[in-house]
Amino acid sequence: GIQVEQSPPDLILQEGANSTLRCNFSDSVNNLQWFHQNPWGQLINLFYIPSGTKQNGRLSATTVATERYSLLYISSSQTTDSGVYFCAVDFNKFYFGSGTKLNVKP
């Protein structure tokens, strides 16, 4: 099946720092989404981004479908950004990566 790899697996930041999370996938996909899972388990949609670049406030994402990767940028991080970030790709069914666990310290 399709492989979805996320890096880094863990990330610790001081509040105010910037970060880049990466998602590599092994085949052409129909859809890619980024999610934030908060400490209560809720999966929050961040971006639906099969290709191109999108921005929403302090977050932005870029997907280069031809090179099979996507990047999530977090600028000026806040403690509320803590949690696990997942990318998920649609290749006839939805495959999730194993996530990047982010801890933003005050």
Place this chain on the structure above:
Amino acid sequence: DAGVTQSPTHLIKTRGQHVTLRCSPISGHKSVSWYQQVLGQGPQFIFQYYEKEERGRGNFPDRFSARQFPNYSSELNVNALLLGDSALYLCASSGTGDNQPQHFGDGTRLSIL
């Protein structure tokens, strides 16, 4: 508008029992998918239903089954529960058309004793 709603939020069962989890999609969404998320891992795809027909199935045993009703709500059933079935079960709905984004409910946390 209400998002995807799941019930119950928490559930405790013992080995060998049966469980039914419920999901109501966002109004107007006809596709519902189910996922299992064990601690420390990403969600794993179990089933997708569209217009009451199974559209996809993940690598889960036959103890797992699901169905979708005429109002597009869905049930996930798990028989002969095992300790390893302890997980967060997530439901997602998506709109009509190809390659629509998935919207997730808050999940049902199932614990098997």
